[in-house]
Amino acid sequence: MRRSALPVAATAAAVALAGCGGSGDTKAEVSVSSSYMPQPVSADMAAGFLTIVNNGGTKDELTKVTSDVAGDVTMHDTVGGAMEEVTSFPVPAHGRLVFKSGGNHLMFEKLKHRPEQGQTITLKLTFAKSGPLTVEMPVKSATYNPSTGH
Secondary structure, three states, rough: HHHHHHHHHHHHHHHHHHHHHHHHHHOOOOOEEEEEEEEOOOOOEEEEEEEEEEOOOOOOEEEEEEEEEEEEEEEEEEEEEOOEEEEEEEOOOOEEEEEEOOOOEEEEEOOOOOOOOOEEEEEEEEEOOOOOEEEEEEEOOOOOOOOOOO
């Protein structure tokens, strides 16, 4: 009896473990938190910050950002104080991509109107693997410093 129970138990354990890695764990699952735009001091340009979280088991890539408030939204990488425009950012599996003051950030260029503190702007994030994500971004004071550290 003991001999036959072992293969059955091993098979049951293998089936249970296979179920843990189901389809929900193998795809990217992105969401956004802590988004904000400091009220722009310029009439034609603004910055934007947010955190993208990927709770899925597959990495993704942010490939494009658009907004009705701007003619163009570009993504910038900041390393060692040097800012460089990039065409995409990786979003690691079970990880996050942070856009913060002094680091990676979004630039809203050719503003159609100057967003004011208290307003909310809408932007659309496009990912390589996940579907597009619409984000409501509040406009904060020009000196806003979030308590979350970004």
